[in-house]
Amino acid sequence: MELPCRQRVDAGEYIDRPDTSLDDIRDTLRDQAVVNRLLGGADATLSHVLPLLRSSGSDPIRILDAACGGGDLSRRIVDEARRLESRVEVTGLDLNVKVIECARQASDNYPEISFVHGDALRPPFEPGEFDVVILATFLHHLPPNEVIAALRVARDLSRGIVIAADLVRSPWAYLGIHLVAKLARFNPISAHDGAVSVRRAYTPTELASFAHQAGLEPSRVYRHRFYRMTLVYQEGLAGGE
Numbered sequence: 137m138e139l140p141c142r143q144r145v146d147a148g149e150y151i152d153r154p155d156t157s158l159d160d161i162r163d164t165l166r167d168q169a170v171v172n173r174l175l176g177g178a179d180a181t182l183s184h185v186l187p188l189l190r191s192s193g194s195d196p197i198r199i200l201d202a203a204c205g206g207g208d209l210s211r212r213i214v215d216e217a218r219r220l221e222s223r224v225e226v227t228g229l230d231l232n233v234k235v236i237e238c239a240r241q242a243s244d245n246y247p248e249i250s251f252v253h254g255d256a257l258r259p260p261f262e263p264g265e266f267d268v269v270i271l272a273t274f275l276h277h278l279p280p281n282e283v284i285a286a287l288r289v290a291r292d293l294s295r296g297i298v299i300a301a302d303l304v305r306s307p308w309a310y311l312g313i314h315l316v317a318k319l320a321r322f323n324p325i326s327a328h329d330g331a332v333s334v335r336r337a338y339t340p341t342e343l344a345s346f347a348h349q350a351g352l353e354p355s356r357v358y359r360h361r362f363y364r365m366t367l368v369y370q371e372g373l374a375g376g377e
Contacts, residue, residue, distance in 0.1 A: 144305060146279060146336060149329040152232070160325050161234050165206030167326035171316065172273070178212050180301040180364040181272050185213055188268060188297070189222040196223035200266040200293060202256040202286075203274035204228030207239030207249065214248045224248055227266070231255050257285055263292045271300040276337040280346065283338070287350035287369075296371035298352060301364065303337035309363035310334045340365045 151164050172178045188197060197217075201210045210226045217224040228251040230236050236253050243249050254260045256274065269290040275283045290298045303309065313330040316322075322330070338346070340357045343365060347355045352369040359365050 142307075144336060144338065147332050149277070149332050151235075151325060151329055152277075156234075156325065158234050158238070160323065161232075162238050163323040164326045164329065165208075165235065165238055167322045167330075168273075169206060169208040171313075171330065172208060177273055177301070177364060178209055180358075180360040180366045181209060181270060181299055182212060182216065183360070184299050184301075184358070184366055184368050185268070185270070186216060186220075189213075189217050189220050189224065192222045192224075194223070196225045197268065198266045199224060199226045200259075200261070200269045200290075201226055201228045202259065202269060202271050202290065203277075204230050204239060204251070205235060205273070207243050207251065209270070209272050210239075210249050211243060211246055214246050217248070226250075227252060227261075229254050229256060229259060257282060257289060259289065259293065261293055264295050266293055267295050268297045268299065269294040271298070271302075273302055273333075275300060275302050275343070275346075276305075276333055280342075283346045284350045287347060287352055287367075291350065291352055291369060298355075298369040299366060300343070300369075301360075301366040302343070303334055304359075304363040304365050305334060305337040305339055306363050309337075312363070334363075343367050 151161060204210055207228050210228045213226055226249045228239055228249060233253055236251050240251050271290055278286060313334055340359060344357045347367055355367055355369040357365055357367050
């Protein structure tokens with residue numbers, strides 16, 4: 137039997153359905169946060185954000201966390217900034233009103249974060265409004281033409297730095313998320329969406345191609361553990377995968 141994920145599929149995820157309850161969304165976001173913390177999702181982004189926080193000056197770094205989900209990454213960024221005594225202002229943007237509400241409720245102790253309802257492909261912001269734009273575990277939700285569009289938008293909103301971290305499509309990642317969901321007793325929606333996300337994901341070669349088509353040059357794709365990858369676009373960066 138041929139393993140899945142040889143070719144990308146564009147199936148739907150339950151969390152994106154308008155009839156999914158707030159309780160199910162909250163449970164799913166909690167499960168996603170566990171996966172991001174334990175299986176490298178957050179680290180695939182943070183490893184590229186931390187050098188920026190360490191080198192920051194007196195002015196706060198303005199970061200857009202586009203398609204922020206439950207805001208767990210935004211909170212991790214603020215936690216690290218506090219630890220490093222760096223100043224940061226994070227804006228979380230998400231298209232799902234229920235998800236934004238969950239993110240706000242979970243972030244009461246984070247005045248450094250503000251949440252905005254909006255579309256990452258048509259965001260309510262001005263060009264160059266942010267120092268850094270982050271697209272974390274978002275691009276796999278989009279078909280190729282919209283991935284390219286999202287990268288262009290992120291580049292235009294930033295002042296020269298885009299960090300796009302995501303899953304790597306792989307049969308082993310697909311089998312692994314099934315095992316994790318079973319052992320951790322995930323909400324059925326989380327278990328379904330996790331497996332679908334892997335099948336919708338791209339490969340490092342595909343992501344590098346999208347960046348080239350979007351005009352994010354120079355950029356580089358880094359591979360991380362647990363089948364994660366991160367595209368980094370930074371003015372003055374040496375390119376290559």
